[in-house]
Amino acid sequence: MMLFLARRTAALVVAVLLASFVVFLIPYVTPGDPVRKIIRSRVAGDAIDDSAVQALTAQLGLQDPLWTQYLRWLGRFASGDMGLSYTSRTPVVDQVLPALWVTLSLVVMTLAVAALIAVILGIAAALNEGRAADKAITAVSQAFIAMPEYWLAPMLVLVFALELSVLPSAGWEGPTSAVLPVAVLALRPASHFTSAVREGMLDALGADHVTAARGRGLSYFHTVRKHVIPNGLLPLTTLAAVWFAGLLGGSVIVEVIFAIPGMGRLLFDGVLNSDIPLAQGAVVVVVGLAVLLTTAADLVHGLLNPQVRMRHA
Amino acid sequence: MPEGLIIDDLHLSLRAPAGVSSGSSARPVLSGVGLTVAPGEFVALVGASGSGKTMTALSVLGLLPPQIQAASGSITLGGTDLLAASGAALNRLRGGRIGMLYQQPKRMFNPRMTVGSHLAEPLKLHRGLRGRQARAQALELLTSAGFEDPERVARAYPHQLSGGMAQRAMLAVAMAGQPELLLADEPTSALDKVLERQILELIDTQRRQHGLGVLYITHDLATVSAFADRVVVMDAGRVQEEGPARSVIGAPQTACARELLEACALTRRRIVVAGEALGLGPSRDILALDGVTKRFAKGRGAKPALKDVSLSLREGEILGVLGQSGSGKSTLARLLVEVEAPDRGSITRKLRAGDGKNDGGSAGSGVPGTGVQLVFQEPHDAFDPRMRLFDSLEAPLLRQRTGTADGRRERIQQAVRDVELDPDLLDRYPSQCSGGQLQRLTIARALLLDPAVLICDEATSALDAVTQRKVLDLLLRLHRDRQLSLIMISHDMNVIRYMSHRVAVLYQGALVELAGTSEFFANPRHGHSKELVAAARAHPAACAAPVACSDLAACAHRMLGANVAGGRPGTSRSLELVSARDA
Numbered sequence: 074m075m076l077f078l079a080r081r082t083a084a085l086v087v088a089v090l091l092a093s094f095v096v097f098l099i100p101y102v103t104p105g106d107p108v109r110k111i112i113r114s115r116v117a118g119d120a121i122d123d124s125a126v127q128a129l130t131a132q133l134g135l136q137d138p139l140w141t142q143y144l145r146w147l148g149r150f151a152s153g154d155m156g157l158s159y160t161s162r163t164p165v166v167d168q169v170l171p172a173l174w175v176t177l178s179l180v181v182m183t184l185a186v187a188a189l190i191a192v193i194l195g196i197a198a199a200l201n202e203g204r205a206a207d208k209a210i211t212a213v214s215q216a217f218i219a220m221p222e223y224w225l226a227p228m229l230v231l232v233f234a235l236e237l238s239v240l241p242s243a244g245w246e247g248p249t250s251a252v253l254p255v256a257v258l259a260l261r262p263a264s265h266f267t268s269a270v271r272e273g274m275l276d277a278l279g280a281d282h283v284t285a286a287r288g289r290g291l292s293y294f295h296t297v298r299k300h301v302i303p304n305g306l307l308p309l310t311t312l313a314a315v316w317f318a319g320l321l322g323g324s325v326i327v328e329v330i331f332a333i334p335g336m337g338r339l340l341f342d343g344v345l346n347s348d349i350p351l352a353q354g355a356v357v358v359v360v361g362l363a364v365l366l367t368t369a370a371d372l373v374h375g376l377l378n379p380q381v382r383m384r385h386a
Numbered sequence: 387m388p389e390g391l392i393i394d395d396l397h398l399s400l401r402a403p404a405g406v407s408s409g410s411s412a413r414p415v416l417s418g419v420g421l422t423v424a425p426g427e428f429v430a431l432v433g434a435s436g437s438g439k440t441m442t443a444l445s446v447l448g449l450l451p452p453q454i455q456a457a458s459g460s461i462t463l464g465g466t467d468l469l470a471a472s473g474a475a476l477n478r479l480r481g482g483r484i485g486m487l488y489q490q491p492k493r494m495f496n497p498r499m500t501v502g503s504h505l506a507e508p509l510k511l512h513r514g515l516r517g518r519q520a521r522a523q524a525l526e527l528l529t530s531a532g533f534e535d536p537e538r539v540a541r542a543y544p545h546q547l548s549g550g551m552a553q554r555a556m557l558a559v560a561m562a563g564q565p566e567l568l569l570a571d572e573p574t575s576a577l578d579k580v581l582e583r584q585i586l587e588l589i590d591t592q593r594r595q596h597g598l599g600v601l602y603i604t605h606d607l608a609t610v611s612a613f614a615d616r617v618v619v620m621d622a623g624r625v626q627e628e629g630p631a632r633s634v635i636g637a638p639q640t641a642c643a644r645e646l647l648e649a650c651a652l653t654r655r656r657i658v659v660a661g662e663a664l665g666l667g668p669s670r671d672i673l674a675l676d677g678v679t680k681r682f683a684k685g686r687g688a689k690p691a692l693k694d695v696s697l698s699l700r701e702g703e704i705l706g707v708l709g710q711s712g713s714g715k716s717t718l719a720r721l722l723v724e725v726e727a728p729d730r731g732s733i734t735r736k737l738r739a740g741d742g743k744n745d746g747g748s749a750g751s752g753v754p755g756t757g758v759q760l761v762f763q764e765p766h767d768a769f770d771p772r773m774r775l776f777d778s779l780e781a782p783l784l785r786q787r788t789g790t791a792d793g794r795r796e797r798i799q800q801a802v803r804d805v806e807l808d809p810d811l812l813d814r815y816p817s818q819c820s821g822g823q824l825q826r827l828t829i830a831r832a833l834l835l836d837p838a839v840l841i842c843d844e845a846t847s848a849l850d851a852v853t854q855r856k857v858l859d860l861l862l863r864l865h866r867d868r869q870l871s872l873i874m875i876s877h878d879m880n881v882i883r884y885m886s887h888r889v890a891v892l893y894q895g896a897l898v899e900l901a902g903t904s905e906f907f908a909n910p911r912h913g914h915s916k917e918l919v920a921a922a923r924a925h926p927a928a929c930a931a932p933v934a935c936s937d938l939a940a941c942a943h944r945m946l947g948a949n950v951a952g953g954r955p956g957t958s959r960s961l962e963l964v965s966a967r968d969a
Contacts (some may be wrong), residue, residue, distance in 0.1 A: 114621055285494035288479030289508045289559065292473070300496050379498060379543040 077375070085368050092360040093150070095145050099356075108135065110347050111159055150357065156350035158343075165354040168339060173358060175245060176328070176335035178321045182255045184313055187263035191309070195270025196302065202275060210267065218264035226257045226330045243332040254331045258324060260315045269312050274305035307377060313318045314370025318363035389464060390424040390599050391446065391567050396459035398450070398623075415441050416455055416623045423599040425566060428590065429611040430631065431603045432646060433620035434852035436820050439603045442620070443569045445469075446601075447484060448476045463567060482512040485560030487573040491552035495544035501528075501555045502540035505562055512563035523562075527757055532588055550581035557588060567599045568592070575604065575850065586613050586627065605850045607646045611635050619643045649855040658821055672838060672871060673699040673722060674756070677731035680717055691717040694731070695897045699839065704865060704872040706886030706903065708879070708918060714895040715764040715875045719843045722873070723760045756782070759832035763844035765824035769816040776812035779831050801830040805860060807910035822853035826860065833864070840864075841873040846881060858885060879918060883907060891915050 100107050108129050112121050130136055134145065149156065155165035172268050198210040233253060234242030241250045279281070286296045325337030332338075336355055343352035375381040398416040416438045417419050423429045426759045444450050446461055446468060463483060471479065480486075488494045495504055509515040515523055521540075523645040528536035531554040539547075539555060547555060553573055560568060570589065573959040574582035586602075590613050593600050604610050610631075611617065617634040619627040621642035627634060638644045675697045681690035681898040692714045699705050709715045720726045721733060737757040762768045769778050779798045783789070789797075799809040805826040816824060825845060832840055840860065846854040858881065863871050874885045882889055882903075891899040891914065898912040 156502040280496075281488070281490060281493040282496045284449060285486070285488060285556075286496070286507070287449055288480050289487075289504075290477045290479070290511050290563065291507060292477050300499075304496070304498060377498070380545045 078372075081368050081371065085364055088364045089357075089361050092364070093357050094143060096353050096356045096360070097146055099353065101139075105347070107347065107349055108133070108230070116363040119307060148150050150354075155354035155357075158351045160342075160346050160351070161346045162303055166335075168337070168351065169354050169358055172334055172336045172339045172355070175333060175363075176321060176337065179218070179251065179254060179258070179328075179333065179335060180317060183249060183320060184262065184317055186255055186268055187259040187316075188261070188309065188313060190263040191266030192306065195267045196274055196305075198267070198271045199274030199278060200297070202278075204340060207271075211271070214264035214267040217260050220260060222257050222261075222326045223330070225260065226253070226327060229253050229257060230330075243330075245331075245333045245335075250331075254327050254333060258320065258327050262313075262320070266294050266309060266312060269308050270306060271345050273308040275302060277301045277305035280304070307374070308376065311370050311374050314373070317364045317370075321359050321362055321366075390422060390427065391601065392422045392460075392462045393442065393446070394420050394460045394462075396420070396442070396445065396461065397457040398438075398445060398454055401455065405572050414418055414457075414623055416445075416461070419623070419625055420618070421601075421618050421625060421628070422925050423567060423601050424567050425599050426593060426597040428593055428600045428602065428613055428615050430607075430614035430617045431601055431620060432605065432607045433608070433642070434487065434605055434646065434649075435822060436618045437642075438623040439620055440571050443486070443571050443601065443603055446567075446569060447480055447486060447719060466606065478512070479639055481560075481565070482563040483507045483566050485563065485565035485568045487553065487556055487560055487570040489572040489575055490546055491556045491573070492547065492549060494556060495547075497544055497551065497858065498677055499543075500540065501542050501544070501547070501558075504555075504559050505540065505946045506561035508559060510921075511527065524558075524589055525723040526573050527562055528555070528593070529553065529556040530561070532584070533558075550584065553581075554588065557585070557592070561592060561596075563860055564849075567601065570600065570602045572603055572605070574609075575606070582609060589613075605646065605649075607635060607643075619646065635842070638871065645855075646852055649852040655790075671698040672701045674734040675721075676734070678721065678728045678733060679730040680721060680726060680728050682717075690729075692721070692728075692892075693895045695892075695895075696731075697897055697900065699871055699873060701838075702865075702869055702871055703888065704874060704886050706882035706889045707873060707875045707892060708882050708889060708915075709876070709892035710877055712894075714893040715877075715892055716843055717895075718892070719760055719841045719873070719875055722839070723758050746879055755837040757837050758839045758841065759837040761825070761828050761832055761840065761842045763847050765821050765828055766816060766847065768828045771816050773815075774812070775814055775816065775819070775827060778816075779812065779827065779834065782831065782835055797834065798830075801834050802827070804833065804864070805830045820853075821849055822857065825849060825853075825857055829857075829860070829864070833868075837870070839871045839873065840873065843875045844877070845874075847876065847878065854881075861885070891918070937961070 092120055094258075106126075108126050109121055112129060134142060137145075153166055155169065155330065157163065158165050161168070194210050194214070198207040201207045230242045233240045236242065240252050241247075242253075244250050273374035280300075283300055285297060286300050287293070291299070321336065322340075323337075324333075324335060325341055327333070328335045331340050336359055340355040340359070342348070342350060343355055396416055396419045397414065400413045400415050419438065419442055421429065421431070421442075431439050431442065441450065441454065445456060446463075448468060448471065451458070455470055459469075463479070466475075466479070468476070468479065495501070502521070502524055504522050505527060509520045509523055513523075524540055525536040528539050533539045533551075533554065539551070544552060556573075568589065570781075574585050577585065586609070589600060592598050602610055602614065607617070607619075611634075614631040617627075617629065617631045618625055619634065619638075619640065619642060621640075627638065627640045627643045634643060635647065638647060660958070677696055678692060678695045679690050680692045695714075707715055707718065717726065721728055735757065769775065773781075776795075776798065779801070780794055783794045783797065798812065802809045802812060807823060807826050807830070811819065811823060813829075819827070825848075826844075829840075840861075846857050846941070849857060861872060861874075862885065865872050872885070874882060876882050886903050889899070889901060889903050890897060891906075891912060893912070893914040899906070899910065899915045901911070906915065907919060910916045
């Protein structure tokens with residue numbers, strides 16, 4: 074198990090380093106000179122003084138070799154210094170951490186709602202395989218999985234915020250403000266989870282050991298509860314972790330539409346304003362978290378499966 | 387009150403599955419099955435696959451698949467009507483008064499739960515034992531199932547058990563509820579002979595100690611006969627023959643009982659019909675390998691899968707290729723059907739008289755590369771599970787881009803009748819067929835392209851003995867009727883001996899021996915061949931009761947007759963009868 078953990082951790086570090094290098098390179102490959110952009114954002118007027126450009130280049134250490142710059146950037150980053158935002162001139166860290174908290178709460182709520190719906194509907198569909206309930210659940214979940222957030226969000230705002238005036242249309246204050254964003258975000262994972270739970274349950278129901286359990290005298294209810302549901306829900310753990318990682322970055326649209334001060338919103342602003350330190354900080358945090366979560370999901374999956382657990386014991 | 391299990395005139399029928407067009411709505415699965423198992427009695431229920439044995443057992447437990455229903459008849463256990471029992475009453479019976487063993491023991495355990503927790507369930511349900519009492523009882527059950535370290539086994543997960551251990555653990559689970567009847571559905575078919583005997587002895591001990599009635603389902607009439615009081619032979623959903631084990635085996639009255647015995651005889655090395663091409667005459671070579679080498683792993687020290695193999699197949703010959711796993715048998719097959727190309731050496735194909743050298747294998751079908759066809763080991767893997775069998779068989783014909791849909795349908799139906807199957811089967815999906823049926827269909831599919839050579843790569847290894855025998859006989863008939871040359875690749879000495887004119891032995895990628903079949907088995911020259919032949923001889927004759935001489939002779943005559951009746955001029959087959967004493 075220790076070796077397994079060590080190997081996974083090493084892979085994780087490599088993945089994060091690779092991602093950070095790509096993120097570090099962003100300003101070098103995007104068109105436009107960031108130094109000029111910075112100056113232009115601070116100075117009124119079109120004329121830019123070349124000496125000012127050179128001074129700022131030296132100040133930012135941009136004349137050094139690329140790898141020196143990368144190591145310096147990485148070292149600062151590791152010690153929690155993500156630099157100053159070009160636009161707000163405040164430390165990026167102070168913007169990233171609160172935003173991360175907002176996004177994490179949004180994503181966790183979303184996944185909890187999606188998983189709850191999926192477990193109920195997926196189990197109901199599998200236990201009624203081929204009947205009307207199953208067909209309805211399958212059809213609805215397939216329809217919802219194709220429904221884009223940028224369409225659904227304005228629709229829900231129109232109905233619940235503008236027509237009925239029961240929920241706020243934007244912002245992040247109080248539990249009611251979370252209802253619409255969570256509903257929009259949860260729809261697709263809920264659909265995806267529902268079909269996964271249904272498939273997992275059908276596999277588990279058809280397993281030979283379920284017949285054997287019935288042959289030992291276990292009632293149908295008892296067999297489903299003890300031998301089918303735990304086995305059938307296993308695929309959900311991995312899937313949920315994948316969606317967790319995906320939603321961290323994928324909540325951009327919802328955060329922008331509902332004006333939620335989360336990571337997606339921060340990233341969006343950073344990119345829009347060419348605020349490179351802000352964008353870099355946000356991306357590295359999101360990528361790092363996503364890699365961490367995927368690894369955690371593998372570990373959890375391993376722990377739930379005796380065959381994997383024992384092989385690494 | 388009547389004692390033991392009594393099944394009386396049981397009829398089961400199959401509701402046509404949705405989407406499958408079938409003329410009759412309810413096909414019979416069992417037609418009037420009647421049998422009894424008295425307390426303490428060991429009854430063997432014997433039959434080929436698909437004869438209805440398992441359905442009989444499942445109907446006792448009330449665990450029939452939803453598409454199968456009991457139409458009429460009755461099943462009683464100690465006077466309790468099992469067909470009329472309520473759900474709760476059935477739950478008390480299952481695992482309580484009736485224990486069950488299954489064919490694939492490892493798949494019958496929940497992979498996430500230890501053996502101990504499986505034992506805890508029936509102990510709690512049927513005997514009200516919990517906690518320490520239940521644990522002590524579980525260890526006791528495991529001990530009487532032949533485990534020396536019951537505590538370790540109780541903590542083990544199913545994947546940590548071998549097949550034999552899993553079946554013994556399952557026996558402990560089945561005995562946990564102190565049943566009066568044990569249903570054993572082919573519990574040893576997936577195990578080797580030593581383990582089979584061990585399981586049978588364990589069951590027999592439990593029977594003696596607890597007065598347990600045993601209904602033991604198997605297709606292996608011979609092995610079970612040493613333990614069974616009575617034998618019931620089933621075929622096509624009916625009981626065909628019933629009687630004391632000694633008399634059924636000694637003097638079988640019905641054709642299907644004799645068939646089961648013959649199949650047993652093939653695997654028991656009792657009867658050998660060695661088909662030597664004595665008068666094959668100046669037959670030409672249709673496939674010739676010359677110095678063929680093939681390596682998959684690159685780099686120094688990597689052993690070639692085949693090295694410097696020179697071998698030829700004569701027209702109308704059955705060539706047996708023997709070898710253990712990893713000896714290069716399958717590589718040979720892949721080279722011959724041109725899935726792989728040799729690294730060195732050449733393969734010459736002259737599939738039809740007058741063909742030039744290396745014609746690319748285009749034979750009668752007109753599609754290049756179809757003159758040599760391959761039949762695989764796992765019939766279930768050889769079909770796309772999402773395609774109807776008809777579509778799977780039609781696919782190679784569509785490549786020819788000739789003929790009409792009706793013409794293709796006609797050809798496919800003819801090919802299916804040729805392999806002795808009902809064309810109605812073509813509407814099904816692969817999962818709805820037995821292994822034997824599917825293997826016949828792979829043969830039919832191969833024959834649709836009218837090949838000159840059919841390569842059977844362990845084609846019958848995954849089949850039970852009876853089905854194996856039937857498929858082998860089908861191949862012999864096709865060989866005779868269609869002038870088909872066959873390459874039988876197998877690790878099974880008996881299959882090779884039964885089928886081949888000549889035997890080639892592959893060992894670590896090299897051809898180490900090539901000889902006529904009876905010469906090979908009488909006098910193997912290479913060291914590895916000697917080992918193979920010696921191992922086949924040393925195998926204990928597990929056939930407990932002697933096969934009546936008249937049956938051996940009848941069987942031999944049937945084979946001989948078939949060969950003579952349809953034999954080509956100039957071809958005769960020597961017939962060899964090897965008694966158990968010689969072997």
